[in-house]
């Protein structure tokens with residue numbers, strides 16, 4: 474398995490951008506208004522999980538972690554932007570919060586029944602994707618599942634938009650190419666859905682029992 478020794482240097486810029494827009498980003502993403510269908514996708518995903526805690530990796534403003542907590546399940550927040558993570562832990566009640574990079578999760582192996590990674594791995598250039606996926610596989614319990622949201626159809630690079638006026642890196646995948654990378658780290662892709670939300674797709678991937 475190829476691994477990188479350190480995180481990607483560009484993550485410092487991504488983090489800086491989110492830190493500069495904490496309030497604005499929270500206002501945009503803390504509920505499901507702008508994400509039609511997403512609440513149901515997550516509810517369906519959670520219903521399929523065995524017992525155990527869920528990791529919300531790249532939790533942002535914590536919309537999805539809050540949904541998980543509402544089901545009575547333990548939930549752990551993880552995000553690389555301390556300012557955003559701090560603001561989120563003030564707003565929502567969770568079991569633990571860890572400021573960390575998806576490329577080096579400081580979490581025990583085989584811990585989580587589920588991992589939600591919504592719009593986070595796309596902030597890494599593609600040579601880092603396998604390492605991030607391998608971290609997700611490692612922290613899942615055997616039989617545990619990950620719901621990973623990514624974008625398709627664009628050109629990789631730095632991008633800022635009217636909605637988010639600060640630079641962030643975006644990597645875009647064809648869903649089937651992304652599924653190949655999941656399999657490369659030993660995750661079994663059980664579902665691949667192109668979303669009704671613009672250029673998003675989701676992969677549901679399971680760590681096999683053995």
Ligand SMILES: C[S@@+](CC[C@H](N)C(=O)[O-])C[C@H]1O[C@@H](n2cnc3c(N)ncnc32)[C@H](O)[C@@H]1O
Nearest residue numbers: 502531532533552553554574575591592593596
């Ligand atoms: C597009 S937001 C998604 C937030 C949330 N999951 C949602 O769907 O609303 C991406 C989040 O990932 C975090 N992030 C970016 N790069 C990361 C990395 N390498 N490791 C962990 N978190 C990262 C950012 O700080 C931000 O909170």
